[in-house]
Amino acid sequence: MVKTGLIQTSTPDPGSDENSITRIRVVTAIGLVLLWEVVASLGTVGILYDDVVPHIWNIIIAIYEELVSSSFYRDLGITFAEHIVGFIVGSIIAIFLGIWMGTSPLLRGALEPYLNAIGSTPKIIFLPILFLMFGTGIESKMAKGSLSAFFPVVFTTTLGMVLINPVLIRVGQTFNLSKWQMITKIYMPAMVNPVITGLRLGMAITVIGVLVAELKFADGGLGYRLGIYYEQFRIAPMYAIILIIFALAAAANVGMTRLQDRVNRHMAPTTTKGKKAQASASGGLGVVATN
Amino acid sequence: MSRLHKMPVFVGLIGFFVCAVLLEFSVDAGWVMQLVVPRPSDTILAFPEVQEDMDLFGNFFVTLAMTAAATFLALLIGVPFGYFLYRNTRYGIAYEGWLAAAFAAPTVLLYPLFLVIFGRSHLTLIAMGFIPGAIPIIIQTRQGLLGVSRTLLNVGQSFNVSHRDMFWKIQLPSAVPTIFTGIRIGVMYTLVNIVAIEYLIDFGGLGRIVSEMYFRFDTPGTYASIIAVVMVSVFFYWGFGRVEKWLRPV
Numbered sequence: 001m002v003k004t005g006l007i008q009t010s011t012p013d014p015g016s017d018e019n020s021i022t023r024i025r026v027v028t029a030i031g032l033v034l035l036w037e038v039v040a041s042l043g044t045v046g047i048l049y050d051d052v053v054p055h056i057w058n059i060i061i062a063i064y065e066e067l068v069s070s071s072f073y074r075d076l077g078i079t080f081a082e083h084i085v086g087f088i089v090g091s092i093i094a095i096f097l098g099i100w101m102g103t104s105p106l107l108r109g110a111l112e113p114y115l116n117a118i119g120s121t122p123k124i125i126f127l128p129i130l131f132l133m134f135g136t137g138i139e140s141k142m143a144k145g146s147l148s149a150f151f152p153v154v155f156t157t158t159l160g161m162v163l164i165n166p167v168l169i170r171v172g173q174t175f176n177l178s179k180w181q182m183i184t185k186i187y188m189p190a191m192v193n194p195v196i197t198g199l200r201l202g203m204a205i206t207v208i209g210v211l212v213a214e215l216k217f218a219d220g221g222l223g224y225r226l227g228i229y230y231e232q233f234r235i236a237p238m239y240a241i242i243l244i245i246f247a248l249a250a251a252a253n254v255g256m257t258r259l260q261d262r263v264n265r266h267m268a269p270t271t272t273k274g275k276k277a278q279a280s281a282s283g284g285l286g287v288v289a290t291n
Numbered sequence: 292m293s294r295l296h297k298m299p300v301f302v303g304l305i306g307f308f309v310c311a312v313l314l315e316f317s318v319d320a321g322w323v324m325q326l327v328v329p330r331p332s333d334t335i336l337a338f339p340e341v342q343e344d345m346d347l348f349g350n351f352f353v354t355l356a357m358t359a360a361a362t363f364l365a366l367l368i369g370v371p372f373g374y375f376l377y378r379n380t381r382y383g384i385a386y387e388g389w390l391a392a393a394f395a396a397p398t399v400l401l402y403p404l405f406l407v408i409f410g411r412s413h414l415t416l417i418a419m420g421f422i423p424g425a426i427p428i429i430i431q432t433r434q435g436l437l438g439v440s441r442t443l444l445n446v447g448q449s450f451n452v453s454h455r456d457m458f459w460k461i462q463l464p465s466a467v468p469t470i471f472t473g474i475r476i477g478v479m480y481t482l483v484n485i486v487a488i489e490y491l492i493d494f495g496g497l498g499r500i501v502s503e504m505y506f507r508f509d510t511p512g513t514y515a516s517i518i519a520v521v522m523v524s525v526f527f528y529w530g531f532g533r534v535e536k537w538l539r540p541v
């Protein structure tokens with residue numbers, strides 16, 4: 001126990017309290033499962049709407065059925081293609097624009113109000129424009145993915161450029177580096193971390209953007225599949241798809257976070273004791289990124 | 292040229308108007324299909340029509356009311372829960388990873404679940420706005436309280452203040468800027484989710500107007516309603532940014 005003024009907070013002792021934290025997590029998870037089952041049973045006995053909250057084993061069976069269904073992989077492939085193309089196109093444009101904005105205060109000042117305005121807007125409302133431009137096929141979802149990925153990446157890249165240590169820039173100028181050498185030798189190594197942060201956020205938001213677009217108009221993809229199950233009132237498969245999407249999104253996020261942590265460890269400056277300073281990629285809320 | 296460098300916002304405005312004029316001529320010349328991108332002048336003229344036809348202002352207040360209700364609910368639950376996680380460090384550590392994961396999760400996809408439970412009603416919108424709003428408020432409340440200066444707490448302790456006074460007079464005022472950051476992020480996410488769900492289920496305020504205009508193939512009206520949503524978002528973003536700046540100590 002640690003005294004924090006008069007307000008006492010129980011600070012865990014690292015060794016022994018690791019168990020109690022695990023216990024809290026396990027008990028909470030079991031409690032949530034039991035609560036879910038109670039609500040599901042209320043539906044079964046007719047107190048709540050039947051099937052609105054299906055039993056957990058029904059959801060597990062539905063997940064299994066999805067995972068062995070060939071049509072699931074077709075939809076997964078469509079969503080994956082839309083996501084990857086949208087993410088890559090949106091990120092590349094954003095990185096170049098971010099670097100340009102970072103090096104040009106005039107461009108930054110001129111574009112920033114408009115980017116902030118659109119960046120804080122729900123991107124889904126631009127879907128009608130994308131449908132008009134690209135049709136209701138896979139292309140409009142890719143465009144939506146690009147739009148979703150663009151904003152977090154452009155914001156973090158610009159910020160990364162602006163916050164580069166001026167000493168590094170002056171060193172480059174002292175050595176008479178060309179603009180290209182400044183970009184490759186000074187800016188890019190200093191920008192790796194913010195760019196990866198932006199890419200991590202962009203990847204998560206692209207998933208949402210693509211799936212939401214599929215929910216509105218599509219003839220394939222996991223969002224489309226989710227919408228179909230809802231319309232057919234097949235609730236257990238609907239939950240199954242939601243859980244699978246959550247798991248995939250979490251896996252992508254964890255992958256990007258680990259990549260960022262690895263880059264941080266690699267790029268972080270060496271301390272006086274020769275140890276690499278570790279900076280965690282996780283934690284904090286990052287920029288306000290909307291879907 | 293050097294004078295222009297001192298006025299980037301002015302340069303941005305000039306660029307915006309030049310783009311609008313170029314677009315006007317491109318549509319007139321037939322280089323851009325009018326069905327896809329309307330003339331900027333047509334979009335401006337569509338605002339009164341959208342207002343008359345769809346009650347743009349009235350629907351703005353519907354979206355605003357839904358956002359306010361969801362945010363109020365998120366505050367009501369988020370701040371006490373954040374405080375609980377601060378007081379009980381083990382729970383705070385146990386749940387912080389889950390909260391971060393929930394914040395990154397595509398919670399907007401849960402809307403079919405709420406449609407099944409509440410139907411196409413305002414309750415669905417509020418519930419969908421509440422989820423992404425509450426999570427950052429919980430996280431930032433805990434972070435804000437954890438970040439209260441040790442010196443301030445020691446000063447309170449030396450004056451022998453009670454638990455209640457320590458919370459209301461020292462901890463909460465110190466944590467307000469961080470908590471408000473959570474509220475700002477929460478409100479933006481709430482607004483985004485509510486407009487998104489309105490658009491997806493054709494129900495509610497501004498999101499429904501965008502959807503309806505598109506279904507009518509009223510391209511200028513669609514663009515006008517989209518601009519209205521952008522302006523509302525800007526208003527929220529700017530307004531909360533100002534309040535946050537005001538709350539944050541220099």
